[in-house]
Amino acid sequence: MTLADHHTGDNAGAGRRPRPRIAAVIPALDEAPSIARVVEGLSGQALLASGEIIVVDNGSTDGTGEIARRAGARVVREGRRGYGYACLAGVLAARDAEVIVLLDGDAADEPDDLPRVLKPLLEEEADLVVGSRALGSRARGSMTWQQIFGNHLAAFLMRVLYGVRVSDVGPFRAIRREDLLALEMREMTYGWPSEMIVKSARTGYRYCEVPVTYHQRIGISKVGDTLVGSLKVGWRIISTVLRYSRWTPRKTNAAGVHR
């Protein structure tokens, strides 16, 4: 059963459309201090009552996977290290889901923002929804100045090169699984979030931002606070934005077939 709740009258979308099955996908590398909080915060969300929470353990050595499983998540393992690899493994594992929600395992994203992130998608007003910390709020110290600068630059280039109104390249997002797979994602590390936005723009997906709250992460940063580490990540993001400016979707199914 892939469509649920249509006899409970519990529809989130406009009209009487049945609610699609939703999977929350959480990439996690050594997030033992925070992962249970994230899973538990999502478990209480009505929109996920008939969906699932998938934590992708990206080779953690601190027991993240076991903690996530005990908190109620389905745990998928991905041996290849990288944010994009972890996200993709979760998306592929979510075979029964029509809609994917991505968020991080470090408790920086607010699970209570889930309905807000899903709303434009469920109401069929957008094809990709990204939670914007610029439109919402960001806890002091939750991002380094390098992260803030890199993010602004990436958003600026997206506006200029792709004509998409991006204020923030945030991790909390929602997209139909079929639409995401049609993007044929290639960036398997930090380029993944940017690739998703720019390829969506090139495909003609409707883009929407919603305000979200961003907390100080729990646990130790994987990116690191070093300038060299941040520059590497920043360059990966910026080069991704530049790389796909002439990309075209291989199949024409993505933007048109189911609408």
Ligand SMILES: Nc1nc2c(ncn2[C@@H]2O[C@H](COP(=O)(O)OP(=O)(O)OP(=O)(O)O)[C@@H](O)[C@H]2O)c(=O)[nH]1
């Ligand atoms: N950095 C990194 N994160 C990964 C990887 N695999 C999974 N993740 C998870 O991806 C999410 C995002 O990584 P973060 O380290 O929070 O990246 P960030 O939010 O840009 O930076 P900080 O929160 O400031 O460290 C977290 O849930 C990580 O645990 C990986 O190979 N590298």
Ligand SMILES: [Mg+2]
């Ligand atoms: Mg983080």
